[in-house]
Every structure is written in C-alpha cells, then in structure tokens.
Amino acid sequence: MTPDQPEEPADAALRRGIHPVICYPVETLPAPPMALYLAARETAAPVQTVTVPPREARCFRVPAGHFFRIHAVEGPQVGDLNLWNGADLGERFYSGKTRALHGTHLSAGDRMWSSFPYLRPMATITHDTLGWYGFDAFGGSVHDVIGTRCDPYTHNLLSHGGQYHHCCHSNLTRALAAETGLSQAEAERHVHDVLNVFMCTGFTRDAGQYFMKASPVRPGDYLEFFAEIELLGALSACPGGDCSAEHSSDMAACFPLEVEILRVDPAMLSDWKGPVPNGYDRSHGL
Numbered sequence: 608m609t610p611d612q613p614e615e616p617a618d619a620a621l622r623r624g625i626h627p628v629i630c631y632p633v634e635t636l637p638a639p640p641m642a643l644y645l646a647a648r649e650t651a652a653p654v655q656t657v658t659v660p661p662r663e664a665r666c667f668r669v670p671a672g673h674f675f676r677i678h679a680v681e682g683p684q685v686g687d688l689n690l691w692n693g694a695d696l697g698e699r700f701y702s703g704k705t706r707a708l709h710g711t712h713l714s715a716g717d718r719m720w721s722s723f724p725y726l727r728p729m730a731t732i733t734h735d736t737l738g739w740y741g742f743d744a745f746g747g748s749v750h751d752v753i754g755t756r757c758d759p760y761t762h763n764l765l766s767h768g769g770q771y772h773h774c775c776h777s778n779l780t781r782a783l784a785a786e787t788g789l790s791q792a793e794a795e796r797h798v799h800d801v802l803n804v805f806m807c808t809g810f811t812r813d814a815g816q817y818f819m820k821a822s823p824v825r826p827g828d829y830l831e832f833f834a835e836i837e838l839l840g841a842l843s844a845c846p847g848g849d850c851s852a853e854h855s856s857d858m859a860a861c862f863p864l865e866v867e868i869l870r871v872d873p874a875m876l877s878d879w880k881g882p883v884p885n886g887y888d889r890s891h892g893l
C-alpha cells in the first residue's frame with residue numbers, strides 16, 4: 608500500500624510470530640437470555656409485514672419485546688439495515704463497536720449495539736437460516752458489519768462524476784424522511800453504517816481489500832431479531848441484488864425483501880427487562 612516499501616528488520620519473523628489477543632473478550636458482556644428468547648419465539652405470531660421494493664427502502668417499527676424477521680422472498684437479495692431507538696433518533700446502531708465485540712459478521716446470539724453514550728443492545732439475533740455458512744475458503748461470510756452501505760458519494764468518486772440515486776444510502780434517506788417528516792437533508796444525517804443482511808463479504812488475504820461475492824441466500828431464508836428496545840428500522844433492498852457483480856447501478860437483478868413484525872405471548876416475557884442505557888457516569892475524568 609505504501610509507495611516506498613521499507614526493508615524488513617532482522618527480527619521481522621519474530622515480530623510477526625507474536626500471537627494475537629482478542630481485543631474485547633466478550634465473556635464478561637451481559638449475556639443475552641437466549642433460552643428465554645428461544646422459548647418466547649415459539650409463541651411468535653406475525654402482526655405486520657412490510658415489503659421493501661427492489662432498489663428502494665422502507666421503514667418499520669418494532670415495539671420492545673417483539674421479534675422481527677427479514678425474509679428473502681423472490682430471489683437472492685441483499686439488504687442494508689439501519690436501526691434507531693424508536694423514540695430518539697440520537698440513539699442508533701453502532702456498527703463499528705458491534706464489529707469490535709462480535710467480529711466481522713453476525714449470526715444467532717450476537718447483538719446489535721447502540722451508539723455512545725447509550726451503548727446497549729438494541730436487538731439480539733435469535734435465528735439465522737444461513738447460520739450453516741460459516742466462513743468459506745475465501746474468508747467470506749454473511750451478514751457483515753464491515754461494509755458501510757453503498758452510497759452516491761463513493762460512486763461519484765469512482766465513476767468520475769456519476770450521479771446514481773438508488774444506492775442504499777439514498778434509499779434509506781428517502782425512507783427515513785418519508786417516515787419522520789424530516790427533510791431529506793435532515794434525514795440523511797441520521798443514516799448510518801449498516802448491518803449488511805444476507806451479503807457475503809470478506810477481506811482478501813493478500814491485500815486486505817473488501818470483497819463481495821454472490822450471496823448464498825435463497826427465498827425462504829430469513830434473519831430474525833428480538834427487539835431489546837422500541838425500534839425504528841429502515842431496510843434497503845440493495846441495487847447490487849445478490850452482490851455478485853456490481854452495485855450503485857441498475858444492472859443487477861434485484862428482488863424485494865419482506866420485514867415481518869411478530870408479537871409473542873406477553874406471559875413468556877414476564878421475567879424479561881429491557882436494557883438500560885450504559886452505566887458510565889460520563890464525567891470523562893473532569
């Protein structure tokens with residue numbers, strides 16, 4: 608990557624051979640009560656379905672203690688997911704810290720954490736029909752928190768002036784503006800890095816470049832979440848379709864996605880308490 612490659616020091620092999628340590632061992636994180644969630648989901652019944660058209664986004668609302676599922680319905684399609692506190696757009700999904708805690712790709716048992724100063728679980732993944740995929744021979748896996756979202760600004764740079772209006776960033780902006788009544792300029796400020804639902808991605812082993820490959824998702828697959836707090840969600844059906852070739856254009860075959868909101872028997876959650884905002888006192892040493 609650097610234009611001028613310095614010579615290796617004599618002890619280069621020794622330095623490279625040092626074993627890594629996990630930055631954030633998650634053993635001491637408050638564990639999600641998965642047994643409770645898995646019992647509760649047995650009583651889940653759909654109360655609403657939101658269809659996301661191809662190359663568009665739609666918002667949806669999930670009360671705390673409900674489940675939601677993102678379904679592939681007509682063909683392999685990737686979705687870009689944003690989450691906000693349903694009562695406060697200032698608390699939103701924090702993809703970077705979620706990545707630091709749970710790794711590059713999420714699956715059942717992992718949680719979607721919120722931005723500072725809240726840093727609490729917004730949603731817990733309770734079922735993943737692609738959980739069998741693991742990591743492939745290229746180092747790829749599904750549902751990443753490493754890509755950000757396709758956007759018209761990066762496209763403009765890479766295409767020397769291209770103007771494309773159906774990148775996930777723009778789709779999410781329009782959907783949030785329509786849901787909240789904010790102007791598009793105001794709404795855009797709240798759009799953030801996503802969970803790339805169903806997308807199959809990784810970093811190349813040689814240069815560490817972000818790659819994508821055709822998603823293994825098929826109609827019938829779904830990713831299921833338990834809403835830890837009241838949520839406003841926005842999901843974009845990416846213009847990249849299954850992301851096998853390109854995004855930021857109308858070239859790829861694109862399909863709708865469905866978001867299903869499910870209510871459970873309230874008695875199943877009688878012992879459950881939603882997470883409170885983070886306990887740090889915010890004095891920052893002053």
Ligand SMILES: [Zn+2]
Binds near residue numbers: 774
């Ligand atoms: Zn996209």
